[in-house]
Amino acid sequence: MAKTDQNRYRLVCFIVSVALNVFLIANLCISRKPLSWSTTAAAEAEAVASISCSGHGRAFLDGLIENGKPVCECNACYGGPDCSQLLPNCVADADSGDPLFLEPFWLKNSGRSTVVIPGWHRMSYDYSDNSYISQELEKNIRKLHAITKNAVTDGRYIVFGAGSTQLLNAAVYALSMNMSSPAKVVAEKPFYPVYKEQTEFFKAKLFEFHGDASLLRNGTSNTIENVIEFVASPNNPDGNLKKAVLEGPSVKTIHDYAYYWPHYTAIPAPADEDLMIFTMSKLTGHAGSRFGWAIVKDKDVYENMLKYKSLADSGTSKDTQLRALKLIKVVLEDGGQGIFNFAYKTMRGRWTKLNHVLSLSKRFKLQEIPPSFCKYSQTVRGASPAFAWLKCAKEEDSNCHKVLHHEANILGREGGSFNAEDRYVRLSLVKSADDFNLLLDRLKELVSMEEQNQTLRSS
Amino acid sequence: MAKTDQNRYRLVCFIVSVALNVFLIANLCISRKPLSWSTTAAAEAEAVASISCSGHGRAFLDGLIENGKPVCECNACYGGPDCSQLLPNCVADADSGDPLFLEPFWLKNSGRSTVVIPGWHRMSYDYSDNSYISQELEKNIRKLHAITKNAVTDGRYIVFGAGSTQLLNAAVYALSMNMSSPAKVVAEKPFYPVYKEQTEFFKAKLFEFHGDASLLRNGTSNTIENVIEFVASPNNPDGNLKKAVLEGPSVKTIHDYAYYWPHYTAIPAPADEDLMIFTMSKLTGHAGSRFGWAIVKDKDVYENMLKYKSLADSGTSKDTQLRALKLIKVVLEDGGQGIFNFAYKTMRGRWTKLNHVLSLSKRFKLQEIPPSFCKYSQTVRGASPAFAWLKCAKEEDSNCHKVLHHEANILGREGGSFNAEDRYVRLSLVKSADDFNLLLDRLKELVSMEEQNQTLRSS
Numbered sequence: 001m002a003k004t005d006q007n008r009y010r011l012v013c014f015i016v017s018v019a020l021n022v023f024l025i026a027n028l029c030i031s032r033k034p035l036s037w038s039t040t041a042a043a044e045a046e047a048v049a050s051i052s053c054s055g056h057g058r059a060f061l062d063g064l065i066e067n068g069k070p071v072c073e074c075n076a077c078y079g080g081p082d083c084s085q086l087l088p089n090c091v092a093d094a095d096s097g098d099p100l101f102l103e104p105f106w107l108k109n110s111g112r113s114t115v116v117i118p119g120w121h122r123m124s125y126d127y128s129d130n131s132y133i134s135q136e137l138e139k140n141i142r143k144l145h146a147i148t149k150n151a152v153t154d155g156r157y158i159v160f161g162a163g164s165t166q167l168l169n170a171a172v173y174a175l176s177m178n179m180s181s182p183a184k185v186v187a188e189k190p191f192y193p194v195y196k197e198q199t200e201f202f203k204a205k206l207f208e209f210h211g212d213a214s215l216l217r218n219g220t221s222n223t224i225e226n227v228i229e230f231v232a233s234p235n236n237p238d239g240n241l242k243k244a245v246l247e248g249p250s251v252k253t254i255h256d257y258a259y260y261w262p263h264y265t266a267i268p269a270p271a272d273e274d275l276m277i278f279t280m281s282k283l284t285g286h287a288g289s290r291f292g293w294a295i296v297k298d299k300d301v302y303e304n305m306l307k308y309k310s311l312a313d314s315g316t317s318k319d320t321q322l323r324a325l326k327l328i329k330v331v332l333e334d335g336g337q338g339i340f341n342f343a344y345k346t347m348r349g350r351w352t353k354l355n356h357v358l359s360l361s362k363r364f365k366l367q368e369i370p371p372s373f374c375k376y377s378q379t380v381r382g383a384s385p386a387f388a389w390l391k392c393a394k395e396e397d398s399n400c401h402k403v404l405h406h407e408a409n410i411l412g413r414e415g416g417s418f419n420a421e422d423r424y425v426r427l428s429l430v431k432s433a434d435d436f437n438l439l440l441d442r443l444k445e446l447v448s449m450e451e452q453n454q455t456l457r458s459s
Numbered sequence: 460m461a462k463t464d465q466n467r468y469r470l471v472c473f474i475v476s477v478a479l480n481v482f483l484i485a486n487l488c489i490s491r492k493p494l495s496w497s498t499t500a501a502a503e504a505e506a507v508a509s510i511s512c513s514g515h516g517r518a519f520l521d522g523l524i525e526n527g528k529p530v531c532e533c534n535a536c537y538g539g540p541d542c543s544q545l546l547p548n549c550v551a552d553a554d555s556g557d558p559l560f561l562e563p564f565w566l567k568n569s570g571r572s573t574v575v576i577p578g579w580h581r582m583s584y585d586y587s588d589n590s591y592i593s594q595e596l597e598k599n600i601r602k603l604h605a606i607t608k609n610a611v612t613d614g615r616y617i618v619f620g621a622g623s624t625q626l627l628n629a630a631v632y633a634l635s636m637n638m639s640s641p642a643k644v645v646a647e648k649p650f651y652p653v654y655k656e657q658t659e660f661f662k663a664k665l666f667e668f669h670g671d672a673s674l675l676r677n678g679t680s681n682t683i684e685n686v687i688e689f690v691a692s693p694n695n696p697d698g699n700l701k702k703a704v705l706e707g708p709s710v711k712t713i714h715d716y717a718y719y720w721p722h723y724t725a726i727p728a729p730a731d732e733d734l735m736i737f738t739m740s741k742l743t744g745h746a747g748s749r750f751g752w753a754i755v756k757d758k759d760v761y762e763n764m765l766k767y768k769s770l771a772d773s774g775t776s777k778d779t780q781l782r783a784l785k786l787i788k789v790v791l792e793d794g795g796q797g798i799f800n801f802a803y804k805t806m807r808g809r810w811t812k813l814n815h816v817l818s819l820s821k822r823f824k825l826q827e828i829p830p831s832f833c834k835y836s837q838t839v840r841g842a843s844p845a846f847a848w849l850k851c852a853k854e855e856d857s858n859c860h861k862v863l864h865h866e867a868n869i870l871g872r873e874g875g876s877f878n879a880e881d882r883y884v885r886l887s888l889v890k891s892a893d894d895f896n897l898l899l900d901r902l903k904e905l906v907s908m909e910e911q912n913q914t915l916r917s918s
Contacts, residue, residue: 042501062780107578116575118565205662308660313622317776319778
């Protein structure tokens, strides 16, 4: 190489190096918009999130610590340090309504759905308007119902609670406080067991549980006084859209709309009832956060519920309200499309698979829910219920829960819990994919045994 | 410069530049351990935290939005977009026990006390042991009592609740469920109003409020049956350490230890009672988070409380439990020194100033709390109560609350609320520095008016 070429080459290298330095320093100064106090916590959260649990479990920030880091918490029927081992003979647990089918949606949307809470966040009992209720959250909840078209909120009051569990009881108190004698609390069977358990547990002078609503309807009009009827729609356990059984001037109704979302049902029209209860557990799947709300027409009832809330626990956790706000904002960002499409597809897929498997059986019958027009999606939609309400059709199978448990190692919830016959059993379809897949496999085996027996008998 | 020198100089420049390249690239790759999904939320939280509210307010992530960002929420008596305006004739509100005096501690410790919660965090109803209670948090609460030396936890059960508010009621239910007839719920006056309000509001068949515990003590032994006594120690309102008034085989006691922390009292010995209730509100100041715990000796009572919790709200928010874990870990990091020293100094300082101002008055008397040996600090400590329990000494000032309100624009809580004479009024000392300073200024004016009047009268 000639001397000048060499020099030129050196110069180019030098210029490139200096340019690279300028670029790197600029990058350092500009693009690294410095995060300060949040960095440690963010790094800690990301480190825990990156722990691999083989897709069958998850490590959490507040999990048990081993060797200085949180351990994997495995889905049911998986074990080992990284949850990679399928446990043999494990029961297919379809008992609870734990809505983990929504977890993959939030895993995919981690960035948009994270909240960062500094130590000094909202230490006071109250928000700045001296209430226990975040105005921003309330505003976003009203938007949510507007886009989902599942409830009227204009001119209505909103109360927050620790999930619908608390609001159901708050509503019973609030309604019975205005009654002239102890309220008779009823629900048409089959009904969600908590209505009875809760009303009985709190043994208040103001109300008592009175069983099946239909029995009152058939009685004289005298008995339909000071009545509070629970109406779940879609109904838990069977997924049917329901109306109140009782009516009259001294009948009050609590509408439990936990499942009135496009995930689980077509939305025929915005609900417009006096007292409507919704919960985040079944909307976003955040059952652990304990957040729900009631939409209330009557001012007195609203104020009674606020009083209940104030004496029960001095308001709903501000941490939870902040998280609920973030999650609902994510739902709203694309008009609900992201989560509602994901949730409907998942639930519809599960229901279709389950129907396919059980269509081959003469022994087990699923409830029927006809396709219906959905105001939210503007289409006719096939059923996608949260629960299967399975009937054992054979005379001798009078306890369907036992049949599933003994013959297929499946755990459902007995019909009797819902004030119905034990010939029915409820199977949860809202749990994790691992749970659902195991349930489906067990049911397949059970049905194929039924076919083999039939073949044997007919041969 | 000689040619060789020039070449050497160029070479050095080139080497320096390349070395800088290597350093910057290494820095980029190593030190910037890339944060990914948490970055947006962290940046958002830091941006809100950096909004200036003149030291008399704060902007929050879930605050009302104006021009695309949350607005300043001003402390009482401050206003304007950045809270810099002192509002004239504003009432000095010393009513509530909102523990904002601890906010500066958490502002100083933002880095250590932040939590980052991804969207998929703890969506399930349960922890992996199928309970509603984080084992890690429970473990850390036991450690906390061990270092603070304020309660025995060995061999005891722990239940979580939405603040002590909920646990007080859960305890009344749990204890009365095992009684042969409705429980008489009592407390020695002056007592915290919620004991009465809550017991009466829930109108259960299992219990009723029966007023002042001392009245039962003076009765026959027959009447001391199926009794539940609330004992707050230090007492709210007067800050005195208390023991139960009643005893006997059919008397149960609920010890409310909300204020049994080195902030508010010397700790003479670890409490070792059957049912003890603590709350984060008064320990770390996070009243808005609604987190408390009960330490329970008896297994039946513990199980009744779990049942209560399950039917009341299906467990305490997992978001709140995660935050409580983080905050308590910060407390534990230095054996409690950081927060306990800060809190004691603040409360002691306020008490001293208040005593100084009121020592000049013949009209108003503060309660007396003698210095006492504190097991936690291993020193004799002067009083540092959460509330002033002020007595109007003059015959004609029979309603001390009104006197303060009309003559000094101070809002306290009437003695009558605590089942005591209205000659007493409770003044909260745990609120923000702004609140306390205004209260002190108003009291100073009031006392100086008293002095002027005396001078006038005697001249």
